[in-house]
Amino acid sequence: MIFSLAIYSSLSAQSQDSAYQFAHALLSQGHQLYRVFFYHDGAYQGSFLPCPPQDETDYTARWQALAKMHNIDLVICIAAGLRRGILDQREAQRYEKAQYNLADGFTLSGLGQLVEATVQSDRLITFAR
Amino acid sequence: MMMAAEGNTTTMNAPKKLLFVLRQAPYGSTLAKDALDAILATSAYEQDLSIAFIDDGVFQLINNQQSELIDQKNIARILSALPLYDITQLFVCAASLAERGITLGAISEDITVLEPEALRTLLSQQDHLLSF
């Protein structure tokens, strides 16, 4: 079965972890995760700058590892990302910012990617707040 | 003119029935606005798109919102653009309106008021529910 996940939660919400647990479980059962779409405060997941202590979970790194292992499309809504200061090199140039911070494995793209994920997937599960 | 040229990268199959379930009051967080952005974007993709306002989501429909006073985009005015985006399947939960003692304001002429049974039927006829 083909799944996509929509994640709207900030780094401080447990639903962030729930989404990961869910993704992990569905992949281990052999299902396909077509896309994880980060919107609203979920966009914060895509920054490589957060530095949690070593004994706490690095959420971004965990998504990256999962994406690498299973070749998952991690998409951050570009408008949500720009508002929250999540930029890749191209957007940093476009908006004349000296820095960019999008973590490897994530891409910035439009809301159309959420629509397309719903169209291509049998299930869309939302995790928020 | 955002998002004008997206969406030509994949072949889309038969339209899916997508219902945006809007449960958030308009200004306390940006979720209501973000949901509308997602809805306007979705309208470009020829899906079978509808919207249901339930719970605090019905507060988005109150007239005379003066959101500029709190430096925010006006949700009611954005809603009034929906017909231009060919978004015409709009529903509101009668019980949520009654519970809050509010009457329909914004886009009231375009919206269908649903009793609980009918709302429930609407929900269960979809391919996906987009929860906002």
Place this chain on the structure above:
Amino acid sequence: MKKGKQHNTKQLAGKNIDVDKEGYLRHLDDWSEGVAECIAQEEGIILTQDHWAVINLLREFYHTFDVSPAMRPLVKYVGIHLGKEKANSIYLLTLFPPSPARIASKIAGLPRPANCL
């Protein structure tokens, strides 16, 4: 490392006006008809009455609905206000080549569209 925005200031309609590096106004309040003429000129467009009808309509859409229109609702809006024969994207493309969405909103002094491609 620390580097703020480059302040690109341009002489537009006799005033110093901040624009970003793609020519969008940094402060939407700076817009005037004269500024629009200058931005258009830089895009290689001489504004005619037909252009102005669309520019004014675009601004009206933005101020009425608090969003910049996507192509389809704009075309529909043009049809309602300027007549059916103008309600097509080719007409808008002819007026604002090569990308009516980007060019017309720049000239009309609307926010730059988020890059969604």
Place this chain on the structure above:
Amino acid sequence: MSAILHIVNQSPFSSTLLKQCMDRFNNDDGLILLEDGVYGAMSQHPYAQNVRNIKRCYAIKNDLLARGISLDDISDSIQVIDYDEFVQLTIEFPLSHSWY
């Protein structure tokens, strides 16, 4: 008419979310309590009676145990599940709705 899997993640002691979900609940629907939503699995919670009437009500085991809620303290009618079972339920139910 597709059955819906409702997913609730707020405590019924601080939010009306569970009530709002239950107001739209059909007989053949399912309810998953997760995160702070698992406080709704405690037999003392305000809608315990209603939850008891739901045929298919589930709570995420790790979310219960993490919060120190003993599996003995939850309503009998609630099934304790892990994430594998959560995934299975989202397959079994054609639709899901997240209440947050």
